Amino acid sequence: MSSDVRNFALIGAAGYIAPRHMAAIKATGNRIVAAMDPNDSVGIIDSHFPESAFFVEFERFDRHIDKLRRKDDGRKVEFVSICSPNYLHDSHIRFALRAGADAICEKPLVVNPWNAEALQDIERESGHKVHTILQLRLHPSIIALRQRVADAVAADPNAMFDIDLTYITSRGAWYFASWKGEDTKSGGIAANIGVHFFDMLLWVFGPAIENNVHLLTWDVGSGVIRFKNANVRWFLSVNAEYLPEAVQAKGQRTYRSITMDGGEIEFSEGFTDLHTDSYRHILNGGGFGLDDALPAIRLVHEIRTAPQLKFASSTHPLAGIARRAAG
Template identity: 60%
Template sequence: MKKNFALIGAAGYIAPRHMKAIKETQNELVVAYDLYDGIGIMDSNFPQADFFTEMERFEDFLDKYKRDGHSLDYVSICSPNYLHKSHIRFGLRQGADVICEKPLVLNPLDIDELKEIEKATGKKVYNILQLRLHQSIIDLKEKVQKELEQNPDKQYDIDLTYLTSRGKWYFESWKGKEEKSGGIASNIGVHFYDMLCWIFGDVEENIVHVKTADTNAGYFKLKNATVRWFLSVNYDYIPEDIKASAMRTYRSITVDGDEIEFSGGFTDLHTKSYEHILNGGGFGLDEAYGSIRTVSTIRNLPAVGLQGEYHPFCKKVLT
């Protein structure tokens, strides 16, 4: 049966993937909200959907929609990170289940609060943790599980490198302000941390080597792995061979020196995420807790510099 959706943050970068997922799962976007009104992308997906730039009018529409006997099944949230908690709370209190972009919230205590609202409303919160649905990552998890069955004490050596270039606009937007985005680790790293913990176990030790406006880097000790990680939005740190191919993004994960190939297969992961939720699956508040705790810890740790097991790219920043 077709489900009815509302969307908060319709003008955001990630919102078109949610619109596409709603459409491809044969459901209906009834209404959308954003402060910014330049969202012609809606014409390619749901041209008949109502749209508001004022939260009060958006809420009035939903109240009348329900009074007229319609059901609102889901609220999808693509708003800036620091607004996620309040928008999730709004969706739950509308009597809808909520699908929210990563990072779900900025702090673990926010999850505890949302659990209480879930209990009070009887509705559920689902986080987009799309890497858990990427086939290469699923294959890696299955391989690791088999190896750990044979050797439960095995320790893997992992390097995570993710560079996604951003222009000067980034630092003028909410994304470049730590109090709104959570910082680099929250904004571009949280789903990688979730994926690594999903496969290799919870974080047992967390060290930060680099913490600047455009770069975070550090070291994790997981239950079954050590991880050197480097995240940046600075184009200068991209390897020269990648620059030569006119690419502005570099993504690499090596496990015991072997590269994990997952450069493709990203375009349909939001649709897969929606299918997973609509079919009775989905990743709820408990699944989000580990990665949110990790990024919150990173945000509050001091950077120690070039000490210990640091990622080799750290020298690009600190020397």
């Protein structure tokens, strides 16, 4: 085994997003030496790292990682990839840092902003880093959009853009029976399916100045946010009823759309390899850390806790349809 190969552990191996992390670790020429999940339906790992140790009990996983650290036989874990439920991210990041490893954690990094603020202290104490997956920052179309906006703002610091964000990713009944359906565990719909979009908007258009929530239910969220250089009306849902008819006719279950001043920003392609790009970015000394993640975590927390305001002329049109459907 080449000395350039880095050792990873994976927490949450049975999760929806875990295969993307497994594929990214393999594609970057590294290996998973240990994985953990209380659910043992993790056969997918055989397609990537069949030699990996596996545990269903965190205590035994913890002991194994500590043994690898002490034996110093070339299998010491350098990175812990975290794909566990959102509300466990904080604890699992702390574990990674205490184990002498960097953490690579799925979004949202944590559910509450004060959790991330506390992690900053532990990061400094441990000397290890916390990285998060903010893959839209690596999407070529979004990078081009950011440059386009930066050029416009350089010419006119008061430039403002009108943005519509619509993201519908259909989920079945299982979603609401799982931890994802509990706001205190998932962070609610804005965090669970929207945090990477809100991060992207902050990255492109600057800090949020005003945040108005018009609708927030178990399956829908909608509002208007004024950023430094954009007014954004947004609509998020996990309910297939709100998919455009043309999308439903094709049997598709997901719809993404961002328009700027009425023109569509095409970014539907290019998602496949973004986790691998994220890992390369981290392994090459880049990556996105706590300071990068905090603004979006604060914003989605504000959305989750904000009062719902009366609809206005700026309200996303799908919000009215959703409100009527809810009765």
